[in-house]
Amino acid sequence: MKDNVRYRNLLQQLKVLQNEIGELELRNVADDWEQLEHEAVRAEKMYQNLIAKRGPVFGEIKSKDEELRKYLTEWDTDYKDAAVRYRQALVNLTSTKAVTDDVAKLHKAVDQAIMKYHSMKMEEINAIASDLWQKTYQGTDIDTIMIRSDDDEESTVARNSYKYRVVMVKQDTEMDMRGRCSAGQKVLACIIIRLALAECFGVNCGIIALDEPTTNLDQDNIQALAKALHGIIEARKHQANFQLIIITHDEEFLKHVHCNDFTEHYYRVSRDDRQKSVIERQPITDIMAS
Structure with a gap:
């Protein structure tokens, strides 16, 4: 029964195939030929166009190859140690x-x-x-x-x-x-500020020079200034590089400073008969005793 069924199915398939063969035989073969001929012509034109375009492309490839060789040569010469130099x-x-x-x-x-x-x-x-x-x-x-x-x-x-x-x-x-x-207050303030600056910044260069420090000061302030200077000298007299230079016409001021406690001589500047300056070293006791 299976073989019979299979036989009948094959007969049915054979019948279908025979019908298709008949239809193909009835088709116009000339129409297929024209279509294929048309496609062949179109393909030939496309081929020729591609052949025409191939020349410029090959020229561009050759140019790029030359440029590449140039870059490779430049790399080998100028950028050979680029990695090392970049690291550095x-x-x-x-x-x-x-x-x-x-x-x-x-x-x-x-x-x-x-x-x-x-x-x-x-x-x-x-x-x-x-x-x-x-x-x-x-x-x-x-x-x-x-x-x-x-x-x-x-x-x-x-x-x-x-x-x-x-x-x-x-x-x-x-x-x-x-x-x-006042002028006296200004002079006193200037002297005191200079003394304060010397105390702060003159540790290694303890030289204080006072030029006419009593100008515009009254007698009370002169005595007070002399007392203050005496205290400064007393406090710093053991400092090896300390030196106080006083230029003054006021001998009373020197007495108030008690200069004889710290020095034995002073220098007097005067003029001789020819009006020339003369510097004389004299004992400080001359002032203190006068």
């Missing part, structure tokens, strides 16, 4: 950046140190100046003097720049001394 340049760049960062940190640290040092020295100078003023000035209208430092906003300097002014203090009230003090 990177190391230099990194090192320079690290040094720059360290310099910036150092610059900032130095700025902070300078500001701190400035603040510390200003406090020290004002303390010395205040002490000297209170010991020297005999008036009651000024309790003390101070140096004030204000930031200079107009300065273009990287570090802080300051404008300094001298103020006088009376019962915690500060006023600028410029234009408000």
